[in-house]
Amino acid sequence: xxxxxxxxxxxxxxxxxxxxxxxxxxxxxxxxxxxxxxxxxxxxxxxxxxxxxxxxxxxxxxxxxxxxxxxxxxxxxxxxxxxxxxxxxxxxxxxxxxxxxxxxxxxxxxxxxxxxxxxxxxxxxxxxxxxxxxxxxxxxxxxxxxxxxxxxxxxxxxxxxxxxxxxxxxxxxxxxxxxxxxxxxxxxxxxxxxxxxxxxxxxxxxxxxxxxxxxxxxxxxxxxxxxxxxxxxxxxxxxxxxxxxxxxxxxxxxxxxxxxxxxxxxxxxxxxxxxxxxxx
Amino acid sequence: xxxxxxxxxxxxxxxxxxxxxxxxxxxxxxxxxxxxxxxxxxxxxxxxxxxxxxxxxxxxxxxxxxxxxxxxxxxxxxxxxxxxxxxxxxxxxxxxxxxxxxxxxxxxxxxxxxxxxxxxxxxxxxxxxxxxxxxxxxxxxxxxxxxxxxxxxxxxxxxxxxxxxxxxxxxxxxxxxxxxxxxxxxxxxxxxxxxxxx
Numbered sequence: 001x002x003x004x005x006x007x008x009x010x011x012x013x014x015x016x017x018x019x020x021x022x023x024x025x026x027x028x029x030x031x032x033x034x035x036x037x038x039x040x041x042x043x044x045x046x047x048x049x050x051x052x053x054x055x056x057x058x059x060x061x062x063x064x065x066x067x068x069x070x071x072x073x074x075x076x077x078x079x080x081x082x083x084x085x086x087x088x089x090x091x092x093x094x095x096x097x098x099x100x101x102x103x104x105x106x107x108x109x110x111x112x113x114x115x116x117x118x119x120x121x122x123x124x125x126x127x128x129x130x131x132x133x134x135x136x137x138x139x140x141x142x143x144x145x146x147x148x149x150x151x152x153x154x155x156x157x158x159x160x161x162x163x164x165x166x167x168x169x170x171x172x173x174x175x176x177x178x179x180x181x182x183x184x185x186x187x188x189x190x191x192x193x194x195x196x197x198x199x200x201x202x203x204x205x206x207x208x209x210x211x212x213x214x215x216x217x218x219x220x221x222x223x224x225x226x227x228x229x230x231x232x233x234x235x236x237x238x239x240x241x242x243x244x245x246x247x248x249x250x251x252x253x254x255x256x257x258x259x260x261x262x263x264x265x266x267x268x269x270x271x272x273x274x275x276x277x278x279x280x
Numbered sequence: 281x282x283x284x285x286x287x288x289x290x291x292x293x294x295x296x297x298x299x300x301x302x303x304x305x306x307x308x309x310x311x312x313x314x315x316x317x318x319x320x321x322x323x324x325x326x327x328x329x330x331x332x333x334x335x336x337x338x339x340x341x342x343x344x345x346x347x348x349x350x351x352x353x354x355x356x357x358x359x360x361x362x363x364x365x366x367x368x369x370x371x372x373x374x375x376x377x378x379x380x381x382x383x384x385x386x387x388x389x390x391x392x393x394x395x396x397x398x399x400x401x402x403x404x405x406x407x408x409x410x411x412x413x414x415x416x417x418x419x420x421x422x423x424x425x426x427x428x429x430x431x432x433x434x435x436x437x438x439x440x441x442x443x444x445x446x447x448x449x450x451x452x453x454x455x456x457x458x459x460x461x462x463x464x465x466x467x468x469x470x471x472x473x474x475x476x477x478x
Binding site for chain 1: 360372375
């Protein structure tokens with residue numbers, strides 16, 4: 001790959017992102033630049049279009065190429081019961097409060113292929129109130145959403161997931177919730193009945209209302225401060241008063257504009273409760 | 281004048297960090313970003329421990345944190361650590377690179393983009409080739425490359441891979457690294473003074 005001077009490269013990347021925003025409405029201009037650049041490099045290697053202007057020209061004209069670009073730009077790394085201690089904390093500290101509601105809504109924002117949504121469904125089932133819950137799992141990667149909707153995953157990760165599940169306070173065996181055939185597993189349909197997979201772009205789309213709990217884990221790290229603040233204020237508008245927000249283990253509300261609206265429930269595992277209503 | 285130090289370690293790295301970081305003077309002026317390959321479940325103990333025995337502050341790097349001179353930052357377990365153009369850290373959970381997350385190459389690559397010739401890259405003991413691509417890029421950008429002498433490394437594979445990948449400025453025993461960094465940091469300050477006087 002030709003080595004560009006950093007300043008020239010930044011300018012070219014800026015033009016590329018602006019062009020994409022104009023043509024397709026997807027706005028990546030407030031993504032963290034360093035990892036964005038690594039993603040762009042993958043697109044350039046895949047398409048063999050190493051010059052940014054040439055890449056933009058192709059993306060402008062070729063929607064299939066843009067689909068490929070989108071796939072590379074979305075974060076698809078996820079796992080079931082990722083950071084088990086977080087799920088244990090949700091089980092112990094949040095669930096008892098949520099149980100007092102007749103019906104609850106949970107939003108997994110940036111759900112990728114849906115593993116965390118299924119994890120949540122299993123947790124709610126074991127706590128005995130999945131029937132009183134609706135889980136919304138959203139992402140901008142349509143292919144990821146299709147995977148989540150199908151509930152079919154590779155069996156090769158199930159060993160890790162099963163260990164995570166038990167560490168997260170699982171009461172049975174993870175394998176009680178899926179059937180295997182060859183190298184695939186399919187999660188039971190009763191879980192999926194309580195999950196709605198739908199398209200939502202955190203950057204450009206609006207409020208997703210009246211949530212009791214929003215889980216958005218390891219998504220904000222990909223955004224710059226401006227976009228982080230934008231998305232967090234979207235969350236404050238989408239949460240019910242007293243609702244909970246669960247971030248990734250290395251994400252926090254420190255130094256964000258919405259910090260004073262929340263109180264920490266579990267500082268270590270970055271679980272917060274919204275105590276102050278918006279516009280007060 | 282140098283602006284930052286990046287450092288990569290794998291197997292055998294704990295002992296090396298225990299030698300280098302506490303040997304740096306409290307006045308050391310540069311930020312140091314460190315990737316030590318570590319189990320995903322580790323929870324920041326290493327930074328706490330190193331901080332207790334060192335003259336400079338040591339902490340786990342946080343997302344969007346500004347790099348401060350004279351502070352050592354460790355990549356959190358399970359996250360890639362990157363440096364942005366505005367001299368802040370960012371984290372990612374993207375795919376493993378060289379089977380590693382955090383990956384040394386990812387840190388070095390992003391740091392080389394930002395600091396160019398003002399960067400010092402150091403590859404130390406380890407059992408895989410992570411870091412050699414990144415160190416090559418640092419050299420190509422005009423930065424300084426330091427490698428632990430494979431003959432004295434607990435696990436020589438990683439420093440040897442770096443040696444094979446690019447031209448190295450210093451091949452050193454672990455005990456020589458902190459004194460060299462202290463000197464290079466001072467040189468930077470001296471140049472800076474001269475510049476500000478003229």
